[in-house]
Ligand SMILES: Nc1nc2c(ncn2[C@@H]2O[C@H](COP(=O)(O)OP(=O)(O)OP(=O)(O)O)[C@@H](O)[C@H]2O)c(=O)[nH]1
């Protein structure tokens with residue numbers, strides 16, 4: 001079940017909140033997520049495999065193009081989707097483009113209006129009225145950070161889930177290797193602290209993970225940038 005939307009609307013924050021564990025990094029920078037990441041919600045009578053995706057936007061760089069196509073690919077394999085918009089800003093052309101794609105693909109969709117904690121009631125009602133025109137299967141106003149209305153989102157997703165096998169063993173929250181998640185967390189720590197083009201020019205390579213005798217895990221990682229000046 002892909003989770004799609006414009007950059008920075010809170011897709012990764014929502015995936016973490018629904019899974020109940022940190023499986024994806026988040027930041028105030030757009031284009032934080034660079035890979036599709038599976039997060040698993042496992043309950044006795046269902047299992048939801050959420051797919052966090054990069055934000056869909058008008059690409060200006062090769063990285064942007066790649067991120068968009070990763071998100072688009074996640075829709076072609078999907079039976080249903082979660083579409084995230086935000087209450088704090090007006091619904092814009094970027095949101096409309098994604099809504100159009102979901103409708104054209106005929107994907108049953110749960111549309112969530114996120115960040116209601118930071119908006120007033122009038123804004124939330126206005127977003128719901130505009131988004132309501134798209135005719136999606138369900139609409140839920142939520143706050144991924146405050147944890148508001150997360151159970152209703154799960155219920156609406158479950159209502160759209162096709163019957164299928166349990167793909168992941170109980171207790172598993174993500175399909176990522178530990179090494180990848182560690183590298184992502186290192187990258188996350190830099191994102192909010194850097195300016196200009198630097199957040200986008202950053203990659204982290206985890207080189208060694210050593211369990212030391214004193215019980216502390218030592219991680220050696222290399223932070224790569226694009227140019228010497230960086
Ligand atoms: N106030 C408020 N902020 C939120 C909420 N959910 C997410 N945010 C903030 O919005 C910013 C973006 O969150 P992310 O989860 O990284 O957004 P994203 O959609 O995954 O972004 P990309 O991966 O770049 O496409 C972060 O600063 C979050 O803390 C919410 O419910 N309320």
Ligand SMILES: [Mg+2]
Nearest residue numbers: 011012032033
């Ligand atoms: Mg993200």
